[in-house]
Amino acid sequence: MEKGTFETKIGLAEMLKGGVIMDVTNADQAKIAEDAGAVAVMALERIPADIRQAGGVARMSDPAMIIQIQKAVSIPVMAKCRIGHFAEAQILQELKIDFIDESEVLTPADEVNHIDKHAFRAPFVCGCRNLGEALRRIGEGAAMIRTKGEPGTGNIVEAVRHMRQVMGEIRRLGTLRPDERMAFAKELAAPFEWVEKTAELGKLPVPNFAAGGVATPADAALMMQLGAESVFVGSGIFRSQDPARRAKAIVEAVTHFDDPEILLRVSIGLGEAMAGLEIKDIPQEAQMQYRGW
Amino acid sequence: MARRIGVLALQGDFAKHAAMLTRLGATALEIRRERQLAGCDALILPGGESTTLTKLLDSYGFYEPIRDFARRRPVMGTCAGAILAAREVDDPRVRPLNLIDISARRNAYGRQVDSFIAEVAAPCLPPPPRFRAIFIRAPQIVRAGPETEVLIFLGPDPVMVRQENILALTFHPELTEDFRIHEYFLAMTRG
Numbered sequence: 001m002e003k004g005t006f007e008t009k010i011g012l013a014e015m016l017k018g019g020v021i022m023d024v025t026n027a028d029q030a031k032i033a034e035d036a037g038a039v040a041v042m043a044l045e046r047i048p049a050d051i052r053q054a055g056g057v058a059r060m061s062d063p064a065m066i067i068q069i070q071k072a073v074s075i076p077v078m079a080k081c082r083i084g085h086f087a088e089a090q091i092l093q094e095l096k097i098d099f100i101d102e103s104e105v106l107t108p109a110d111e112v113n114h115i116d117k118h119a120f121r122a123p124f125v126c127g128c129r130n131l132g133e134a135l136r137r138i139g140e141g142a143a144m145i146r147t148k149g150e151p152g153t154g155n156i157v158e159a160v161r162h163m164r165q166v167m168g169e170i171r172r173l174g175t176l177r178p179d180e181r182m183a184f185a186k187e188l189a190a191p192f193e194w195v196e197k198t199a200e201l202g203k204l205p206v207p208n209f210a211a212g213g214v215a216t217p218a219d220a221a222l223m224m225q226l227g228a229e230s231v232f233v234g235s236g237i238f239r240s241q242d243p244a245r246r247a248k249a250i251v252e253a254v255t256h257f258d259d260p261e262i263l264l265r266v267s268i269g270l271g272e273a274m275a276g277l278e279i280k281d282i283p284q285e286a287q288m289q290y291r292g293w
Numbered sequence: 294m295a296r297r298i299g300v301l302a303l304q305g306d307f308a309k310h311a312a313m314l315t316r317l318g319a320t321a322l323e324i325r326r327e328r329q330l331a332g333c334d335a336l337i338l339p340g341g342e343s344t345t346l347t348k349l350l351d352s353y354g355f356y357e358p359i360r361d362f363a364r365r366r367p368v369m370g371t372c373a374g375a376i377l378a379a380r381e382v383d384d385p386r387v388r389p390l391n392l393i394d395i396s397a398r399r400n401a402y403g404r405q406v407d408s409f410i411a412e413v414a415a416p417c418l419p420p421p422p423r424f425r426a427i428f429i430r431a432p433q434i435v436r437a438g439p440e441t442e443v444l445i446f447l448g449p450d451p452v453m454v455r456q457e458n459i460l461a462l463t464f465h466p467e468l469t470e471d472f473r474i475h476e477y478f479l480a481m482t483r484g
Contacts, residue, residue: 002410011429011468012405014306015340015373034386037348039304039341074386074399075342076430098405098430121406248348255303255349256325 004121009143027072036247048152049235084110117141131169132188149212154276217253224257241271299333305341338374394438401433
């Protein structure tokens with residue numbers, strides 16, 4: 001019997017497609033998310049918007065809080081570790097976390113290396129801003145890729161930029177002759193075998209999700225139409241006026257992402273969305289998307 | 294004429310099923326509204342999250358139309374799809390469709406780190422004699438009714454069962470390159 005293989009890891013990512021993964025900070029929020037139709041929850045002590053406000057070093061959450069959330073819901077529970085912090089990842093695996101997010105939302109622990117994700121039985125998701133970054137993470141063993149966007153802003157512009165970049169580079173790869181792919185791999189700084197695999201499939205070799213700035217059903221539908229296969233919502237739900245209702249609306253918007261009649265219906269009267277931030281008002285050194293290498 | 298197979302596309306790995314059907318020469322139709330069922334010869338309920346699927350089946354009025362569909366045409370449920378096809382589920386968060394006389398227990402083999410791949414004996418399929426079955430946070434069929442035939446076992450547990458035109462399996466043939474179970478299902482559409 002095989003366990004913890006790349007195939008079983010990608011298997012779970014496949015099951016999460018067409019769904020919404022919601023950030024939650026306690027058992028009550030986790031139940032609201034599950035009841036609204038979330039396919040998974042991301043357990044963390046503070047949502048990205050609050051991490052941004054609080055400043056200081058953001059670390060893996062207290063396992064006690066994660067355990068409470070695992071007890072509260074039946075859907076997969078994800079949690080974040082710092083980039084390069086494989087000891088945090090070992091603890092999360094011991095907790096039987098269903099997916100580990102090696103995340104730029106937390107303060108990086110290593111400014112050169114990411115975690116060797118092949119060494120773990122638990123699957124990993126990692127953020128990216130372009131195809132090269134996505135394929136480097138897949139080379140390290142990530143079983144799911146998501147856009148970084150700019151977390152905690154409620155502003156979709158960076159997630160759109162990153163998804164367009166990734167999809168555009170995949171399309172460009174598809175136009176190349178086989179003898180031009182090595183130079184393209186060099187340009188992307190991506191592992192050649194994964195460039196070849198991407199060219200052969202015409203898509204990322206692992207599920208490709210959107211994250212970072214989703215605040216409305218329309219944001220979620222936009223990302224799906226741009227090529228995302230599922231959507232993470234961080235601060236956008238529990239920072240809004242009516243989280244349960246907004247959560248359910250975003251779930252329906254992801255399923256019916258190309259059906260404007262339904263998108264209209266679920267968008268009506270959701271109350272106020274999170275206030276959000278202009279990206280130009282955040283100094284570049286404070287932007288989370290530049291963490292990761 | 295190519296068979297037209299609906300794949301419930303509310304959430305889950307519906308695209309994997311659709312790709313496999315297409316490779317077998319069938320026409321795969323992604324079903325997101327109940328009115329789309331009318332043009333289908335058979336239906337697949339894919340893997341995904343059964344709590345999420347319960348909400349969406351309910352919000353979009355799928356319960357009675359799928360039950361009605363299943364009275365006349367073949368339906369296959371894999372993993373979460375098998376939970377939904379069951380008569381009973383151990384968890385009140387999931388409302389099954391009651392298409393096949395089995396009782397399902399969710400996440401019976403543990404969390405994701407316990408997901409596994411096993412070679413199971415598959416006497417119901419053409420050779421080779423075994424099928425490489427992928428179990429992801431899999432449910433367990435804890436009871437199979439007297440009219441339900443067990444086609445594949447994993448140890449003592451039924452993992453692929455059939456009652457007339459309804460097929461339920463707790464693993465994921467759509468994640469493999471082995472077409473035999475989808476071919477078996479397509480054969481059911483030919484009577």
